Amino acid sequence: GENVEQHPSTLSVQEGDSAVIKCTYSDSASNYFPWYKQELGKRPQLIIDIRSNVGEKKDQRIAVTLNKTAKHFSLHITETQPEDSAVYFCAASIGGGATNKLIFGTGTLLAVQP
């Protein structure tokens, strides 16, 4: 069935270092891949998304890469700051249509040490 695997489950970095979170999806029909950041007790917030017709997308310190052949996509955060500390979720869906349920990964707890 549809599945998204996410690694690592926890990640600790020093302030200023880079962080990379990786996801693998199973449904080859998936074509929309958002990333959400969820702080403790708060709602998931979209930080970046990518569609399958694009290999890479960047927004300031955040970038996402997609390898359709391998069904992998990754989140890259550069120059990490303590406020980047949160749980990050990747997700995959079949977008562009009337319905687009999101299949989420299990989350990565990122801790940025000052």
Add this chain to the structure above:
Amino acid sequence: DAGVTQSPTHLIKTRGQQVTLRCSPKSGHDTVSWYQQALGQGPQFIFQYYEEEERQRGNFPDRFSGHQYPNYSSELNVNALLLGDSALYLCASRSRQRTDTQYFGPGTRLTVL
């Protein structure tokens, strides 16, 4: 411009009871999805509504049902509550015509005792 809102914020119920959770989508959005997020896990898709009908459903039993009103707001109903239904219930909305992006509400924390 109000974002997605949900009520109530917290709810405590006992096993066997029924519960109704409410969601108002972001202005301009016509599609509402519901997700269940157990502690320490990613959100799990329950179902999606647009044009007042359930359009897509995840792997949840019939105890979970919903409704969408003409103003696009939505309800999630859960009957015969089980301890395992304790979770954060998230509502997400989108504009079906314009984008795949889903925006989440703050959630309702349901505790079943």
